[in-house]
Amino acid sequence: MRDRIPEIIRDSGKNLRGHIAYTEEYNQRVIEKMREELDEFAADPSLEEAADMYEVLLAILENWNLELSEVAQFAQNKAMERGKFKLGVVLDEVLGD
Numbered sequence: 838m839r840d841r842i843p844e845i846i847r848d849s850g851k852n853l854r855g856h857i858a859y860t861e862e863y864n865q866r867v868i869e870k871m872r873e874e875l876d877e878f879a880a881d882p883s884l885e886e887a888a889d890m891y892e893v894l895l896a897i898l899e900n901w902n903l904e905l906s907e908v909a910q911f912a913q914n915k916a917m918e919r920g921k922f923k924l925g926v927v928l929d930e931v932l933g934d
Contacts, residue, residue, distance in 0.1 A: 839892070867896050 878886040
């Protein structure tokens with residue numbers, strides 16, 4: 838969950854139980870969180886859901902020591918070489934040897 842959620846819950850007069858995820862558990866949880874956010878975006882493609890995906894992406898990048906600017910540059914290079922995902926092209930099958 839977002840870092841301030843426990844504080845917000847406590848401020849509302851409620852209690853909670855939770856823990857801090859470290860290393861392998863965190864790696865797994867942050868990937869699961871991105872899947873959750875993608876599902877939420879699919880159900881409601883909104884600015885709020887896009888912002889949630891972005892925040893989780895930033896957490897993933899930080900966790901694996903990747904820089905957003907480097908990812909963007911790599912994506913740009915790959916787009917020049919292989920294209921983007923704008924045209925809706927679907928690969929059904931590769932034929933031949």
